[in-house]
Amino acid sequence: MRMIRNPVPWPGGATCAVAFTWDVDAESVLQIDHPDTAHKRLFSLSAMRYGPETAVPRICDILAEFGHKTTFFVPTWVAERYPAAMERMLGDGHEIGHHGYLHESPNLLSPEDEAYWFQRAHEGLEAITGQKIIGYRAPSFDVSPATQALLTDAGYLYDSSLMGDDVPYVMRENGRDLIEIPATIIHDDWPHFSHNWDLGATNQISTPARAKELYLSEFDAVCDDGGLWVGVWHPWISGRPARAKMMFEMIEYMQSRANCWFAPLKDIAAHIAEITADGTWTPNVHPMPYHPGKLKEWDKASWQPAPATDERQHANHGQTIESC
Numbered sequence: 017m018r019m020i021r022n023p024v025p026w027p028g029g030a031t032c033a034v035a036f037t038w039d040v041d042a043e044s045v046l047q048i049d050h051p052d053t054a055h056k057r058l059f060s061l062s063a064m065r066y067g068p069e070t071a072v073p074r075i076c077d078i079l080a081e082f083g084h085k086t087t088f089f090v091p092t093w094v095a096e097r098y099p100a101a102m103e104r105m106l107g108d109g110h111e112i113g114h115h116g117y118l119h120e121s122p123n124l125l126s127p128e129d130e131a132y133w134f135q136r137a138h139e140g141l142e143a144i145t146g147q148k149i150i151g152y153r154a155p156s157f158d159v160s161p162a163t164q165a166l167l168t169d170a171g172y173l174y175d176s177s178l179m180g181d182d183v184p185y186v187m188r189e190n191g192r193d194l195i196e197i198p199a200t201i202i203h204d205d206w207p208h209f210s211h212n213w214d215l216g217a218t219n220q221i222s223t224p225a226r227a228k229e230l231y232l233s234e235f236d237a238v239c240d241d242g243g244l245w246v247g248v249w250h251p252w253i254s255g256r257p258a259r260a261k262m263m264f265e266m267i268e269y270m271q272s273r274a275n276c277w278f279a280p281l282k283d284i285a286a287h288i289a290e291i292t293a294d295g296t297w298t299p300n301v302h303p304m305p306y307h308p309g310k311l312k313e314w315d316k317a318s319w320q321p322a323p324a325t326d327e328r329q330h331a332n333h334g335q336t337i338e339s340c
């Protein structure tokens with residue numbers, strides 16, 4: 017049974033598109049979470065600096081072995097501080113995407129502040145890379161209601177932060193389209209491997225075999241049907257030796273299992289734009305925003321939630337119930 021209802025005709029008769037994308041966060045996440053004390057947290061700083069300094073060359077070596085290009089999303093603050101990693105990624109022909117300035121979450125900013133940091137990150141990344149930046153992944157996937165307009169105003173071709181379909185789709189807002197290349201938390205390495213108490217992540221650590229089983233189960237379900245598999249991995253987490261080796265083994269398996277097109281997201285987005293324009297394929301369209309604002313059902317004037325259990329107990333004793 018086919019799992020993909022709107023299969024994409026991928027280039028060269030490929031039955032699946034694959035992108036192992038990497039978010040090169042380095043210690044930006046620690047700095048944004050602990051602005052006053054990050055500089056003292058050497059354990060976490062060292063673990064996260066491992067990403068651009070030790071893991072990126074290893075990841076690039078593996079991709080070069082297969083002749084694959086991919087997309088690295090890099091906060092501009094990180095791009096400014098790790099020139100050797102940038103040189104390696106760019107020198108190998110990989111795409112660099114926008115990933116905030118210091119990994120700031122758009123929904124924690126005012127629209128004005130989001131616009132400021134978006135533009136500062138965009139201009140800085142274009143200056144460092146010499147590339148026209150056309151792809152975006154929101155830090156922590158935290159796209160805000162204001163983000164899409166920023167992207168379309170700046171001429172971006174695609175976003176890859178959302179999870180609304182199995183294959184690329186179009187988000188249409190005020191008559192303007194943006195291609196979404198969906199990711200999924202299932203393909204993210206954070207739930208499997210991230211274990212750092214400074215970041216509040218204390219999951220049990222998976223073995224690479226366990227993670228690989230989950231990643232490939234999703235791949236197997238779509239790889240013959242015009243599907244898409246996008247990994248969201250982090251060099252400081254999955255660039256460690258056994259996990260990097262897992263990527264090598266996954267690519268070998270994918271290549272043996274199906275006719276896969278391994279491509280950076282900019283090429284996937286360009287292909288989607290092309291086959292949409294010439295009528296070869298029709299993407300699903302998501303009218304945006306999903307909701308214009310807070311649901312009216314939450315209007316206090318029309319509805320009051322039931323009091324919590326302990327408040328009911330207070331009420332039974334004639335005490336005042338605080339307004340919700």
Ligand SMILES: [Zn+2]
Pocket residue numbers: 039040041115119155156
């Ligand atoms: Zn990130």
